[in-house]
Amino acid sequence: MKSRDADTPNSKRPKRQNRLISVCRVEDLPPGRGATVELAGGEEIAIFNVNGEFFAIENFCPHRGAPLADGDICGHEVECSRHGWRFSLRTGACLSHTGSNIEAYEVIIKDGELKVKI
Numbered sequence: 001m002k003s004r005d006a007d008t009p010n011s012k013r014p015k016r017q018n019r020l021i022s023v024c025r026v027e028d029l030p031p032g033r034g035a036t037v038e039l040a041g042g043e044e045i046a047i048f049n050v051n052g053e054f055f056a057i058e059n060f061c062p063h064r065g066a067p068l069a070d071g072d073i074c075g076h077e078v079e080c081s082r083h084g085w086r087f088s089l090r091t092g093a094c095l096s097h098t099g100s101n102i103e104a105y106e107v108i109i110k111d112g113e114l115k116v117k118i
């Protein structure tokens with residue numbers, strides 16, 4: 001793991017509000033795919049389907065700000081499409097650079113609806 005060489009702030013990070021938001025139907029996000037969810041206030045999260053397990057993280061790479069929803073899923077990690085930094089989908093931990101962790105959000109499925117707790 002390398003030391004951090006950049007730290008771009010995420011102006012689209014949702015504020016924690018301890019509430020569930022509906023993002024899509026389960027069938028709308030096929031296995032192996034990620035998608036950007038834009039919230040009412042312009043904030044963004046990235047959601048992923050890893051073989052039927054769903055994850056939600058910030059949609060923002062702290063290196064240079066690329067949307068992580070566009071990254072490649074590698075097991076339970078996502079690799080940023082721009083320069084390859086990797087993040088745990090389970091925890092938001094940055095696996096490439098110390099101190100560049102991002103937020104991970106709880107995902108709940110209810111009646112076929114994917115909900116994210118922000």
Ligand code: FES
Nearest residue numbers: 061063064080083
């Ligand atoms: S923007 Fe450089 S690794 Fe993500």
